[in-house]
Amino acid sequence: MKFLEELRWRNLLHQSTDDEGLSDWLDEKPRTLYAGFDPTADSLHVGSLLPLMLLRRFQKAGHRPIALVGGATGMIGDPSGKSAERKLLSPEVLEQNVVGLRGQIGRFLDFGGSTSAELVNNFDWMKGFGYIEFLRDVGKNFPVNVMLAKDSVKGRLGRDDVGMSYTEFSYMLLQAYDFVHLYRNYHCELQVGGSDQWGNITAGIDLGRRMESTQLRGMTCPLLTKSDGSKMGKTEQGAIWLDADRTSPYQFYQYWLNTEDADAGNCLRMLTELEQPEIVELDAARESAPEKRASQRRLAESLTQLVHGAEGLATAQQATDIFFGAEIANLNDQQLNQIFADVQSHELPRSQLREGLPLIDALHAAKLAKSKSEARRTILQGGAYVNNRRFPDVAAQLTESDLASESVMVLRSGRKKYALLRFV
RNA sequence: GGGGGGUUACCGAAGCGGUCAAACGGGUCAGACUGUAAAUCUGAUGGCUCAGGCCUUCGCAGGUUCGAAUCCUGCACCCCCCA
Known part of the structure; x- marks a missing residue:
């Protein structure tokens, strides 16, 4: 099965520029692609798992992934999917968050070999960019009427209660420029992300055409939602984080173990690297013996292993045994x-x-x-x-x-x- | 300003001289059942306890009585009706 078809089967394909062409283009030779991560906190949460895994899948398929941490864009705030103006984070907090994210992202990608991943921070190239210079080089290429038509902007205009600052309005220029910068320096030609990033991605593609006369590409995956429409990765206690100090491996494991039957299949496809036959098998098992929760077990196991390593998984499983009845013996302090x-x-x-x-x-x-x-x-x-x-x-x-x-x-x-x- | 009704345990609500640590419902907590779900069922639900009891609670403060959540007086707060 071709890589893109695999993605489609996994329900990871939401929108892309040029569906048929993209598949051939990817098969032709190793390509370089990127996804961005917002440093809004010092840890990623379950929501970021999807694009992160996507980069990982591309790398395993022979492509070269770049993970971009938005040290510069984080200072502005992406209005996409947000109904109200964001609060600005201080540079110190931001810097700390960037460090946190780098550590986590690094665990998902392989930084060796011919498809060695890259980890970049857009602050590195944005910090020296003067305002006048930016307006002349980048801003000139953005027709305001096109910008106004983006969902992220449209949703906020025409509403008296929220509005949108010029700062956030400019956000897409920065992300668009990232894409061009990565194209220039890493020959990165594809940007992937969640479906809420579509507007930003296409802005980058447009900018690439105008500044570099090149055809960049984009692809988005659906947002991870539950069968009832709510967001995955949220509990009454808050978000499920990838950082063990924020969400313990046990809590993380438990979160997935408690996945609804209706969501389990989708999660296995979208988040894990289990092969198709096994997933199909698990689908059947869920049908015939839902009480065994084989899918949920496998899901929890697979993700905990990935995020917290073998040791974290062992602790989580041990804790699970204990919290659900096993007598406590032969353990040390x-x-x-x-x-x-x-x-x-x-x-x-x-x-x-x-x-x-x-x-x-x-x-x-x-x-x-x-x-x-x-x-x-x-x-x-x-x-x-x-x-x-x-x-x-x-x-x-x-x-x-x-x-x-x-x-x-x-x-x-x-x-x-x-x-x-x-x-x- | 006048008249009437109310204030009970976590919440709602009975009780109107002793058998009241206070019915009943909800909640909560435990147990059974179960797929770490929901529902259901059972029990518990002031504190201490040498398990026999002891102590503190029915708006607040006094009083009557052998005995008060229950009667009386005053106070506080709430609701309703008439002006």
């Missing part, structure tokens, strides 16, 4: 701390264990019960667990033999309320 990183913990003097710590007091001290009476009720109703083993005895006393590791004891109340007690 460090492993427990990692698995229960998201869980509250409290410290108690170790001497209490030697004397025997009543389970009731332990639950109370761990803040799993507001009062001792509540702790008592919980135990009586069979809702108290130590290291995931049910302790139904109200009079139970905890001793050092109940430690899960060197100094940590894992208490649980009910299905999923956990707390750690550290004995120091």
Whole structure:
């Protein structure tokens, strides 16, 4: 199957310049392409996964990817898909964010060999560009009537409540110039991105024609949405980030494991690198035995491995086992701390264990019960667990033999309320 | 300004001298079921407890009574009707 057909099968093709031609053009020889990433935060989130994976797919197919971090464009703010004017980020924050993104993007691409990826920051070439110079060289090539017709602009004009600043209006010139710059310096001829980038991409193509008399190309993938129309990668607690400090590998793994049946097939196609036969197989399995959630497991496994590595996946799976019932044993402090990183913990003097710590007091001290009476009720109703083993005895006393590791004891109340007690 | 009604636990709402830590519903928490979903079902739901009880709660402050969420007085707040 041809590469582009593969993309189409994966539902990754939304719009492109010249559909038939693009496929042949890509098959002809290795091409250089780029996608841009906004440094609005110091980490990417699930939404950026799609273009990132797209670059990776192109590279695996023999092309040369450039990941562009928008250190300069980030200072302006892309109005695409935004209903209101953005707040400007300070240069310091921006710089920090760029550093964060570089680290993450680097893990997805291969920086060696004949198709070695590039990581660039448009601030590097924009910073020296004078305003007058920019207006004469770049701005001259943008008819305002064309700019006004772009969706990103149209959506904001004709509304009294939001409006749009001249700064944001100019954004597309910068991104368009990026494309031309990359063409000049890396012979980059294709820009890919989410469907909301179409306007910016075509602006770049136009600029390439005017400034370089060359035919650049563009391609967009659909935005990742759920079957109910909402955005993928958002929870009540906020976005799912790729940074382990913001979204732990466990949370990340869990997010995908909880994917709706209706979305699982699409996610497997769009986000993973599983081969077609396996995906088809998983589709069938989902149909015949949805309760096994084989697709979700594979999806979570595959993405966690990709984003957090083998170690992150192992931790996530271990944590999953534990959070869903497995007894806790044979782990050390460090492993427990990692698995229960998201869980509250409290410290108690170790001497209490030697004397025997009543389970009731332990639950109370761990803040799993507001009062001792509540702790008592919980135990009586069979809702108290130590290291995931049910302790139904109200009079139970905890001793050092109940430690899960060197100094940590894992208490649980009910299905999923956990707390750690550290004995120091 | 006059008349009437109200204020109860996390919320709503019964109770109108003892059997009231206070019905009932919701919520919450546990358990069962289940695909880490939803629904359903069961139990619990002021605190402490040596489990026998003890302590604190029914707008606030006093009082009557052997005994008050319940009666009386004052105060605060809310609602309704008449001016």
